[in-house]
Amino acid sequence: MxxxxxxxxxxxxxxxxxERVELLASARSLDFRAGELVxxxxxxxxxxxxxxxxxxxxxxxxQPSKQSLMLLFPGEIIGVNCAYSTMNYRFSAKAxxxxxxxxxxxxxxxxxxxxxxxFSMAFIRYISTVNERFLDxxxxxxxxxxxxxLAFLLCEFEKSYGQSTFELPLNRSDIARVxxxxxxxxxxxxxxxxxxxxxESTGKQVKILDFGRLxxxxxxx
Amino acid sequence: MxxxxxxxxxxxxxxxxxERVELLASARSLDFRAGELVxxxxxxxxxxxxxxxxxxxxxxxxQPSKQSLMLLFPGEIIGVNCAYSTMNYRFSAKAxxxxxxxxxxxxxxxxxxxxxxxFSMAFIRYISTVNERFLDxxxxxxxxxxxxxLAFLLCEFEKSYGQSTFELPLNRSDIARVxxxxxxxxxxxxxxxxxxxxxESTGKQVKILDFGRLxxxxxxx
DNA sequence: CGGAAGGGGTGTAATTTTACACCTTCGGGA
DNA sequence: TCCCGAAGGTGTAAAATTACACCCCTTCCG
Numbered sequence: 001m002x003x004x005x006x007x008x009x010x011x012x013x014x015x016x017x018x019e020r021v022e023l024l025a026s027a028r029s030l031d032f033r034a035g036e037l038v039x040x041x042x043x044x045x046x047x048x049x050x051x052x053x054x055x056x057x058x059x060x061x062x063q064p065s066k067q068s069l070m071l072l073f074p075g076e077i078i079g080v081n082c083a084y085s086t087m088n089y090r091f092s093a094k095a096x097x098x099x100x101x102x103x104x105x106x107x108x109x110x111x112x113x114x115x116x117x118x119f120s121m122a123f124i125r126y127i128s129t130v131n132e133r134f135l136d137x138x139x140x141x142x143x144x145x146x147x148x149x150l151a152f153l154l155c156e157f158e159k160s161y162g163q164s165t166f167e168l169p170l171n172r173s174d175i176a177r178v179x180x181x182x183x184x185x186x187x188x189x190x191x192x193x194x195x196x197x198x199x200e201s202t203g204k205q206v207k208i209l210d211f212g213r214l215x216x217x218x219x220x221x
Numbered sequence: 222m223x224x225x226x227x228x229x230x231x232x233x234x235x236x237x238x239x240e241r242v243e244l245l246a247s248a249r250s251l252d253f254r255a256g257e258l259v260x261x262x263x264x265x266x267x268x269x270x271x272x273x274x275x276x277x278x279x280x281x282x283x284q285p286s287k288q289s290l291m292l293l294f295p296g297e298i299i300g301v302n303c304a305y306s307t308m309n310y311r312f313s314a315k316a317x318x319x320x321x322x323x324x325x326x327x328x329x330x331x332x333x334x335x336x337x338x339x340f341s342m343a344f345i346r347y348i349s350t351v352n353e354r355f356l357d358x359x360x361x362x363x364x365x366x367x368x369x370x371l372a373f374l375l376c377e378f379e380k381s382y383g384q385s386t387f388e389l390p391l392n393r394s395d396i397a398r399v400x401x402x403x404x405x406x407x408x409x410x411x412x413x414x415x416x417x418x419x420x421e422s423t424g425k426q427v428k429i430l431d432f433g434r435l436x437x438x439x440x441x442x
Numbered sequence: 443c444g445g446a447a448g449g450g451g452t453g454t455a456a457t458t459t460t461a462c463a464c465c466t467t468c469g470g471g472a
Numbered sequence: 473t474c475c476c477g478a479a480g481g482t483g484t485a486a487a488a489t490t491a492c493a494c495c496c497c498t499t500c501c502g
Binding site for chain 1: 448449450451452
């Protein structure tokens with residue numbers, strides 16, 4: 001959730017001015033409504049998608065119970081860490097909120113990678129950083145029980161928004177998918193947090209009342 | 222576990238002949254005994270390690286209950302997908318069996334990335350492929366119960382060794398860490414497989430007797 | 443305006459897994 | 473040669489989580 005200095009934005013800054021101008025001139029923005037697919041698994045990789053606004057969820061499968069890979073926020077290039085493995089996208093990406101995406105032509109982007117070594121090194125560093133944050137995220141979640149995982153997610157959102165009252169870009173089923181527990185687990189744990197006076201929640205609106213205890217649950221779950 | 226055409230070996234083939242000769246001339250092989258750390262979390266990134274022989278486990282933490290990231294086999298560059306995120310290694314790597322590693326100087330390697338665009342594109346593709354296989358592995362495991370996860374691991378090893386009798390490079394605690402269940406879960410499930418006549422096992426020696434049923438368990442766990 | 447669908451929620455029972463205790467065997471080191 | 477530690481193993485109980493059933497409310501569409 002920490003978008004500072006590791007975003008796709010930053011690696012694009014490694015382009016030369018004229019390259020950046022050319023890339024942005026050839027790019028176009030697209031808007032997606034909450035719930036729409038931004039990227040569909042199996043489609044061929046013609047474009048890269050830089051998220052400008054909103055929140056997007058990366059999903060592995062296309063089954064009803066799709067597995068959540070990660071949440072993406074403004075500045076990120078969607079699915080960047082696998083974009084060069086095959087010619088087809090191996091995951092889907094769904095807009096969690098209304099979102100705006102900058103569509104960047106893959107071939108133009110690749111041409112810059114081939115001829116601008118500073119840019120390709122910045123891109124390699126960017127991919128490495130995305131991987132590391134992905135591993136951190138999943139491994140932190142993997143070692144927690146359901147209460148800890150939910151608390152951890154709420155703490156991360158509070159940190160990201162920088163305030164204790166915020167609107168989650170996720171419904172309860174989304175939360176369940178992201179942290180890897182059932183919807184009922186999420187609902188029961190959320191009820192427990194409310195009953196204990198740790199949070200207030202009304203649908204997606206969340207207010208954290210006792211940050212210390214939430215952190216304790218997150219750390220020891 | 223599929224080492225075909227996605228290994229670090231293959232991306233190194235993208236180097237020009239004289240670059241490859243120079244890289245290999247400056248590299249040296251190191252041997253590690255089973256149980257030794259090949260890479261220790263926190264050490265600075267001066268070298269990359271190409272696994273030539275044996276099996277290595279990538280671990281996230283340095284706690285006693287370290288979390289398993291992935292298993293690595295000959296041809297892989299250890300921890301390649303995060304090697305360019307920071308100046309220190311963010312994970313440890315432990316030799317599961319006696320292993321031989323080619324130690325490649327990071328700065329020489331990076332210099333080739335900067336001046337040989339064909340090589341850097343091959344490297345980007347290699348990292349993407351490593352990421353994708355990592356995601357596939359973890360997401361397949363994540364959706365299985367303990368019986369399914371153990372069966373899946375055994376099936377993958379059978380596929381990798383190409384025969385139904387093989388020696389696991391893992392003891393029961395290692396297996397537990399890799400698939401994310403307790404040691405007793407692994408032991409109980411292994412006993413069940415033996416009692417059902419699906420496998421024979423003596424320590425690390427495993428023989429698969431009923432591949433169809435093992436696959437069924439792997440697929441429906 | 444009514445019905446359907448989606449989302450939030452609760453309760454109970456079943457299943458899965460861990461925790462804990464303890465055992466046996468084997469290999470290595472003193 | 474003996475002892476200790478590591479590894480493989482089993483049993484029982486507790487804890488965690490899911491499965492399932494069902495409810496209520498709100499919003500949207502016909």
